[in-house]
Amino acid sequence: MNVTHLHCSACSKRYEPNQLLNLCECGKPLLVNYDLDAVRITLSKDSLHSRIPSMWRYEEILPLVNKRNRISLGEGFTPLHHARRLGAALEAPNLFIKDESLNPTQSFKARGMTAAVSMAYELGVKKAAVPSAGNAAGALSAYAALAGIEAHIFVPSDTPSANIIECQSLGAHVTLVDGLITDCGKIVAERKEEEGWFDVSTLKEPYRIEGKKTMGYELAEQMDWELPDVVFYPTGGGTGLIGMWKAFDEMEELGWIGSFRPRMVAVQSSGCAPIVEAFHQGMENGTEIRNAHTVASGLRVPKAIGDFIILNILRKSGGTAVAVSDEELVSDARAIGAYEGIFAAPEGGALLSALKKLSSAGKVRHDERIVLFNTGSGIKYLEAFKS
Ligand SMILES: *Cc1c(COP(=O)(O)O)cnc(C)c1O
Numbered sequence: 001m002n003v004t005h006l007h008c009s010a011c012s013k014r015y016e017p018n019q020l021l022n023l024c025e026c027g028k029p030l031l032v033n034y035d036l037d038a039v040r041i042t043l044s045k046d047s048l049h050s051r052i053p054s055m056w057r058y059e060e061i062l063p064l065v066n067k068r069n070r071i072s073l074g075e076g077f078t079p080l081h082h083a084r085r086l087g088a089a090l091e092a093p094n095l096f097i098k099d100e101s102l103n104p105t106q107s108f109k110a111r112g113m114t115a116a117v118s119m120a121y122e123l124g125v126k127k128a129a130v131p132s133a134g135n136a137a138g139a140l141s142a143y144a145a146l147a148g149i150e151a152h153i154f155v156p157s158d159t160p161s162a163n164i165i166e167c168q169s170l171g172a173h174v175t176l177v178d179g180l181i182t183d184c185g186k187i188v189a190e191r192k193e194e195e196g197w198f199d200v201s202t203l204k205e206p207y208r209i210e211g212k213k214t215m216g217y218e219l220a221e222q223m224d225w226e227l228p229d230v231v232f233y234p235t236g237g238g239t240g241l242i243g244m245w246k247a248f249d250e251m252e253e254l255g256w257i258g259s260f261r262p263r264m265v266a267v268q269s270s271g272c273a274p275i276v277e278a279f280h281q282g283m284e285n286g287t288e289i290r291n292a293h294t295v296a297s298g299l300r301v302p303k304a305i306g307d308f309i310i311l312n313i314l315r316k317s318g319g320t321a322v323a324v325s326d327e328e329l330v331s332d333a334r335a336i337g338a339y340e341g342i343f344a345a346p347e348g349g350a351l352l353s354a355l356k357k358l359s360s361a362g363k364v365r366h367d368e369r370i371v372l373f374n375t376g377s378g379i380k381y382l383e384a385f386k387s
């Protein structure tokens with residue numbers, strides 16, 4: 001609502017708002033800038049008390065110009081659950097789970113897509129396309145349906161069946177691709193011009209980050225403006241991690257928080273861990289993983305376009321990157337369920353596996369305030385839990 005311009009995350013080139021944008025000319029993601037003095041006029045910590053329990057409570061710091069173009073199903077403001085029983089078992093009394101499975105379409109992809117589809121609607125888009133590992137496809141299908149925008153979905157043929165059935169039931173055009181999300185992305189890139197599709201691929205569209213950054217605002221608000229010590233994030237494209245870091249910086253500029261930052265921990269599956277490899281090899285960019293495989297389909301991203309931003313955040317925050325096996329992550333998703341009553345996605349389970357590893361290596365202290373982002377619901381991954 002108070003956007004001044006967008007800028008490139010790599011070369012800093014500036015772009016005017018109120019136009020459809022994808023990547024910068026240089027091929028890197030764009031980030032959104034706001035007039036924070038204008039934001040401050042109506043948005044304060046106190047003003048939040050009377051606002052709707054959705055991520056749109058932070059509307060001044062979200063990109064939409066006209067409220068009437070908001071395409072919303074009630075996303076965000078998910079519970080920050082104090083995981084007391086699991087915490088006791090791990091001797092970590094300050095363990096929290098931000099439960100994103102309660103979002104519309106059962107994953108945090110709803111946050112990015114409500115922002116992206118609202119903006120697309122405001123800017124007159126009629127047809128949108130996305131390559132997806134599953135949950136982004138479901139979210140685009142839902143918000144596009146609500147907006148009356150045609151949704152064209154490209155997913156790997158071995159995507160969890162719940163995601164595929166969901167997209168079809170939400171009226172989207174679904175194409176199954178014999179390959180990975182990167183192959184799906186290539187098809188969208190090749191065909192979009194001719195078909196008149198707007199590409200809402202993660203980070204190739206600048207507003208999904210804005211939607212996902214609200215996780216950072218909520219975390220601060222729900223922790224009474226004291227950020228936690230460690231944040232565990234299941235990293236595919238890294239949109240939420242980049243978004244939260246951006247939110248922390250915005251909140252500091254708004255005077256809502258100080259300069260303290262959590263250590264950010266990116267968690268991946270050992271079957272597809274480009275960020276973990278690049279982090280530990282001291283590389284600035286990730287490599288592309290061949291034969292990427294994991295049941296945590298949201299983590300099956302062989303090459304993230306914003307990998308250099310993710311790696312920079314992990315290092316700046318004093319955090320790290322951890323890979324866990326599929327066996328561990330499914331078993332730990334079950335543990336979250338059995339201790340806390342939350343049927344976590346495999347991606348969420350991976351965070352518990354990573355926490356155990358870092359605790360036993362002495363890299364996370366027991367008394368620290370730890371937050372795990374359970375990014376989706378296990379209900380979408382029944383195949384993974386059947387075995
Ligand atoms: C997409 C997805 C992820 C990865 O999110 P990014 O922000 O792209 O890194 C993690 N978990 C689930 C359940 C997802 O759907």
Ligand SMILES: [Zn+2]
Pocket residue numbers: 008009010011012013024025026027028
């Ligand atoms: Zn650029």
